[in-house]
Amino acid sequence: xxPRMLPEPTPETxxxxxxxxxxxxxLQRCTDCDGGSYFPPRPFCPKCGSRKVEAxxxxxxxxxxxxxxxxxxxxxxxxxxxxxxxxxxxEGPRMMTNIVGCPQTPEALKLDMALKVTFAKQTDxxxxxxxxxxxx
Amino acid sequence: xxxxxxxxxxxxxxTKMGKIPDVSVIGLHADAALNALADAGLKPSxxxxxxTAGESPTALAHYLGITPTYADGTSVGGCSFxxxxxxxxxxxxxxxxxxxxxxxxxxxxxxxxxxGRFGGGGGASLAGQFEMxxxxxxxxxxxxxxxxxxxxxxxxxxxxxxxxxxIQREWAAKNPRASFKDPITVDDVLNSPMIAWPFRMLxxxxxxxxxxxxxxxxxxRAKDFPQKPVYVLGTGESVETPMVSQMEDFTSSxxxxxxxxxxxxxxxxxxxxxxxxxxxxxxxxxxxxxxxDLGFCKPGEAAAFIRGRNxxxxxxxxxxxxxxxxxxGGGLSYMHSGMYGMYALQExxxxxxxxxxxxxxxxxxxxxxxxxxxxxxxGTVIFSNEAP
Numbered sequence: 001x002x003p004r005m006l007p008e009p010t011p012e013t014x015x016x017x018x019x020x021x022x023x024x025x026x027l028q029r030c031t032d033c034d035g036g037s038y039f040p041p042r043p044f045c046p047k048c049g050s051r052k053v054e055a056x057x058x059x060x061x062x063x064x065x066x067x068x069x070x071x072x073x074x075x076x077x078x079x080x081x082x083x084x085x086x087x088x089x090x091e092g093p094r095m096m097t098n099i100v101g102c103p104q105t106p107e108a109l110k111l112d113m114a115l116k117v118t119f120a121k122q123t124d125x126x127x128x129x130x131x132x133x134x135x136x
Numbered sequence: 137x138x139x140x141x142x143x144x145x146x147x148x149x150x151t152k153m154g155k156i157p158d159v160s161v162i163g164l165h166a167d168a169a170l171n172a173l174a175d176a177g178l179k180p181s182x183x184x185x186x187x188t189a190g191e192s193p194t195a196l197a198h199y200l201g202i203t204p205t206y207a208d209g210t211s212v213g214g215c216s217f218x219x220x221x222x223x224x225x226x227x228x229x230x231x232x233x234x235x236x237x238x239x240x241x242x243x244x245x246x247x248x249x250x251x252g253r254f255g256g257g258g259g260a261s262l263a264g265q266f267e268m269x270x271x272x273x274x275x276x277x278x279x280x281x282x283x284x285x286x287x288x289x290x291x292x293x294x295x296x297x298x299x300x301x302x303i304q305r306e307w308a309a310k311n312p313r314a315s316f317k318d319p320i321t322v323d324d325v326l327n328s329p330m331i332a333w334p335f336r337m338l339x340x341x342x343x344x345x346x347x348x349x350x351x352x353x354x355x356x357r358a359k360d361f362p363q364k365p366v367y368v369l370g371t372g373e374s375v376e377t378p379m380v381s382q383m384e385d386f387t388s389s390x391x392x393x394x395x396x397x398x399x400x401x402x403x404x405x406x407x408x409x410x411x412x413x414x415x416x417x418x419x420x421x422x423x424x425x426x427x428x429d430l431g432f433c434k435p436g437e438a439a440a441f442i443r444g445r446n447x448x449x450x451x452x453x454x455x456x457x458x459x460x461x462x463x464x465g466g467g468l469s470y471m472h473s474g475m476y477g478m479y480a481l482q483e484x485x486x487x488x489x490x491x492x493x494x495x496x497x498x499x500x501x502x503x504x505x506x507x508x509x510x511x512x513x514x515g516t517v518i519f520s521n522e523a524p
Contacts (some may be wrong), residue, residue, distance in 0.1 A: 006259065008264065010265075012160055049180045066283070068333055071275065071331060
């Protein structure tokens with residue numbers, strides 16, 4: 001199996017990937033307006049354009065927003081069908097991820113089910129934020 | 137263009153120049169843009185047109201939080217920005233938008249976040265960092281991601297998706313050039329191989345070879361050509377996000393809504409004036425989103441509209457629907473070489489000339505609506521065959 005396709009952090013996203021490595025899901029928010037939390041990372045507020053933004057640790061709680069189950073797996077993802085999911089974080093932003101710790105079936109993957117983040121170490125630098133059922 | 141009709145009101149370069157190892161390519165675009173906005177006393181939300189080369193205008197607009205009605209990705213090398221100024225002047229004069237942002241950013245020396253051109257490829261692009269690690273493999277696993285949320289929101293099922301494929305096959309049967317012409321049933325669709333739950337093979341477009349071309353001139357000159365002129369009555373465009381996971385609403389495309397409204401406003405027509413409709417159908421859910429986002433159906437009602445044969449041809453004694461949709465058979469049954477929008481336009485032109493294989497009798501207005509990327513962009517063209 002070829003090595004998994006991994007992110008290449010840029011200076012603007014480094015804090016996010018450092019957080020994942022340290023077991024913390026980091027979001028950003030604007031301190032100039034009440035635009036709320038945003039994702040993916042960038043050094044200014046996408047609501048008002050202000051550069052006064054801060055990173056903070058998110059709760060790691062989410063619900064399953066939507067997904068597909070890929071029956072033609074990418075070679076680096078292994079031989080079995082897997083869900084490519086989008087979760088809605090408690091703080092508002094949505095992110096793509098995989099759901100682990102449960103079967104990759106429509107019966108097991110119910111929209112709006114409660115999830116929590118877990119970090120899957122890939123290399124010394126990169127851990128991917130994945131989600132698992134909150135009760136697990 | 138009209139001399140002195142358009143002016144530059146903001147201009148700035150990046151905060152730093154020379155060697156900038158701490159800013160990526162998209163960040164350089166954004167830094168220059170924020171500086172130019174400050175120079176002009178504007179916020180990103182004041183911008184309704186974007187133009188850039190090297191980076192995609194979709195990525196630029198989404199990164200900055202801009203909802204444009206004009207997006208120019210002309211990329212012809214180092215002079216692209218001169219072309220952007222010229223196109224922007226035409227767009228402003230034509231009322232496509234009011235305020236255009238043109239950006240450049242290139243990490244030519246430090247190569248930070250470079251290589252992810254058009255948002256897709258590189259591991260340092262936003263899609264490369266925040267989507268690709270989770271295993272998507274092209275459109276069948278990305279364009280489809282919002283759909284379970286759409287189905288749940290409106291209490292619909294896979295069967296509703298299957299009906300889209302079934303009825304478009306009815307149109308394809310009338311088109312000698314269609315790739316697939318044999319009738320199919322909902323069961324055929326639901327028993328075809330699983331591609332990416334809930335999508336089966338017959339809910340996904342073909343992959344074919346082909347092409348198309350159009351020639352436009354002024355309405356005044358058009359009268360002197362051998363073919364019946366097909367006039368452009370209204371147009372719209374917008375972009376939302378290069379990442380499907382970052383769509384604002386999984387049950388509706390913002391780019392579709394903005395593009396469709398602009399086209400209908402320009403054309404000055406009502407939905408009931410439309411005789412023929414093309415909606416780019418890379419997958420079976422696209423006509424559902426299109427019918428709703430263009431305003432032909434209320435949210436959640438497109439599936440019942442299609443099942444109720446409102447978009448279908450006459451068949452087995454059943455009358456033709458009032459809104460013929462994808463009359464060439466669509467990307468699902470006719471043809472899809474990768475960028476299907478050209479074929480939607482070709483079918484609209486045929487219908488307006490009165491020469492389509494499944495010709496709608498007396499059709500006077502045709503709407504052609506296309507999607508780009510995975511709900512990333514939209515363009516709408518409304519045609520008329522009546523002389524101005």
